[in-house]
Amino acid sequence: MRVTDPDKHQAKKQMILEAAKTCFAEQGFHQTSTAQICTAAGISAGNLFHYFASKKAIITAIVEDDRRQTQDFVAVLCEGDDLFAALNAFLDGVLDMAADRAQASLALEIAAEAGRDAEINSLYRLSEKAMCAELEGLISLGMERGQISKQFSASSVVHCIMVVVDGVFSRVSVDPQFKPQEEKAALKAMMTGVLGLSNGGEAQK
Template identity: 45%
Template sequence: MRKVDPEKHAARRQAILDAARTCFARKGFHQTSTAEICAAVGMSPGNLFHYFPNKQEIIGAIVDQEGEETAAFFQTLGARDDLHAALLDFMDLVLELAADAEFSSLALEIAAEAGRDPAIAMRVGRNDRELRSALQGLLAEAAARGQADATLDMADAATWVAALIDGIFSRVAVDGEFKPKNQHATMRVLLGRFLRPQADASTVTAGA
């Protein structure tokens, strides 16, 4: 029996996910066939099934990976000295991702599939809970350091930030004139005023 090379296996698996991301974003999840994913990655259908049994598991793995990447990013944010600034930098990244047509289209495809497939909905829901938990932890620590409004209910504040993230992607989908890359300054003012300690809120300006 041939021994599997873990590094080669992981690389091929990642290549499938990368190709599937592009295909799902451009054509839609249900409009993309496994044959098209195979063609994009340069792999036979029989070989593909050594890595994923079906398309549902491919999109599920994409959801899992996005959750892992978000968790890793929040680990780096938590190590920052200024957590208020760290959160605003995170939201800058959200705007950059929303401006990426492929990323934004894929996010909407995943959301749509979560509405149809309970298994995908569970994975998306887990990512959402973990995101809100990470936001809540970041905000609570920021408040403890005097960098965020300690009078806020941190769970509610985290939910509102998560809702803002969802809204950015929804706005991109319905409003062709909305350009996320043009919204950094306004986002920083609005979110900064919402999160700043009350004594500092009146001093927040564009670029804060």
């Protein structure tokens, strides 16, 4: 019996995922063959199927990977003292990601696939729900601490932030003139409209 080192196995799996992400971002899920993924990863077809049973299994793993990364990102933000600043850092992260053509294309491919495939859809929705719940927790805490305005419910604020997140990715795909990083100040000012304390306190800075 062959004994595999779990760390090595995981590292190789991750390497294949990264190669697949590059292919998917460039060509879309459906236009990418497993043969192309193997070439990009520098492995044989037999070797690929040792790690992933199918192309769909790779897509599923990418959605799960994406979910873990987003959760880790929001979890780190929640540790900060100033949660108004944490949400601004969150928006910075979103804009940097949207400015990266490959990441933006991959995010849009995932969203489109979620519209076509029921299994990917439920994974995607799960990921979305988890992110919204984390954001709502962060916002509620910021409201308690007096760092975020209580003018609207935490749930309304989450909806507004998600409108901005989705809108940024959509604009990147339809408008070549839209450069997300160049609009950081204006988009932050917009977010402050719903987060900021009207008494000119901390959250207005």
